[in-house]
Amino acid sequence: MRAKNRPLIAHFALLVAAFGQLQPASASAAVSAEAIAADPLQAADRKLASVTLPLLRQNARLCRIFAPATGLVLHSRDQYTNPTFERFHGDSVLAIAAVAPGSPAEAAGLRTGMSVLSIGDTGPEQWRDANVTPLRDAAYASLFAQSRDSLLVVSDGAAARTVQLRAPLGCRALVEVTTESGLAARADGRVIQVSYGLVSGATEAELAVIVAHELAHQILEHRRRLDLAGVRKGFFGQFGGNLAANRMAEEEADRLSVHLLANAGFDPDIAPRFWRTGMGVSLGSGLFRNRAYRSPDDRAAFLDREIDRYLGNGAGPTYPGHLLIRRDGPIIY
Ligand SMILES: [Zn+2]
Structure with a gap:
């Protein structure tokens, strides 16, 4: 919302x-x-x-x-x-x-x-x-x-x-702080919102991980692709095909996020590190996200693999064509 x-x-x-x-x-x-x-x-x-x-x-x-x-x-x-x-x-x-x-x-x-x-x-x-x-x-x-x-x-x-x-x-992205005191970040395809609680509590590196993940959703056009696939949001997103599609979108966003971080001059390793912290685990355990990943360690290990495979030197520039090509297709799960 x-x-x-x-x-x-x-x-x-x-x-x-x-x-x-x-x-x-x-x-x-x-x-x-x-x-x-x-x-x-x-x-x-x-x-x-x-x-x-x-x-x-x-x-x-x-x-x-x-x-x-x-x-x-x-x-x-x-x-x-x-x-x-x-x-x-x-x-x-x-x-x-x-x-x-x-x-x-x-x-x-x-x-x-x-x-x-x-x-x-x-x-x-x-x-x-x-x-x-x-x-x-x-x-x-x-x-x-x-x-x-x-x-x-x-x-x-x-x-x-x-x-x-x-x-x-x-x-092009509008990125704004909302006045929520809890931990929340979201992207609706146009605006990326990060809660005040998260912005004030996170380090700049941690905040970069969060924004990179949300920007990745936007670049990969997930809202449009999920709508096209008839995937439901919120509570019903936890079940069956909805869950699988949402999980795929989360994985794509995570994988792209490390490339975005590297291009922006951040060490991509800050992403797997963040998702293992208390704040990262808490942020990742939203309504369906708690089921979108089996565990925070799995999520971090998944990111480690993307970095090892494509970002061996830990820095940009990088052009992740293997992920960007998915924009033109349906969400595959
Ligand atoms: Zn996400």
Whole structure:
């Protein structure tokens, strides 16, 4: 289930997780407590963007749909139940939630907290007209349509200025932090979501393993292929042919993930190592995933074999044609 919006209630759960006992005594205290809660979420957005950027940029060759790999994380006012929560200047509807360190966005002078007034020749009016929620999605569509070079008008709350953002093309994926405090990661074919609990609790290497696995699902077009095969999600995914197909998709994603990691400059061995840790085992034991692998050790051993066979030197570049060719066929199980 997607959590497009970041509901206020979840923010309070997050607040308690981050700061322990914060009991706002009045309405105005509640507002300032909300403002404090923005910071851990911003840090999580930045951390996830930082890990994601090399995965998207350095695996472009493996993808079929592209977007400039900017390192820019946008958020819109309509993602929040209470618009006073985040720092949206004045009546601006779109702002920068995070900028990945060392990214093209950072080099262009873009900073967290800036309002985005226009992207190319589109602004709030066009984004609203697109009739998608959150509005951020329409803004990203504008950014993605600009190819490698785009002009943004931004404001830090005072003067507006035009910024030229140049970025190489990478894989197209929206990657975002949800406010869930538990451990969760999912990909619906378009958006990759990682829970706040996971982003804040994992090391950058562990987070790279998680994002690489979800990105692998997207690159291998699993949602489309599973739908085509009539495979059921959720509870019924645990049984019979559904289980076998879901298991195959998980195995394909795991195998591709080590190639994505190697291309992005990570040691692919971090994947089998992570899936043996407590966090990895816990994350891998979702509704049907607990049956998608016989044991965490089997899963890790499976990854070790992929690395031994195709990534003997432990580094990229690698072009895993043996896995990518499966995109054009059905899920075979
Ligand atoms: Zn998976």
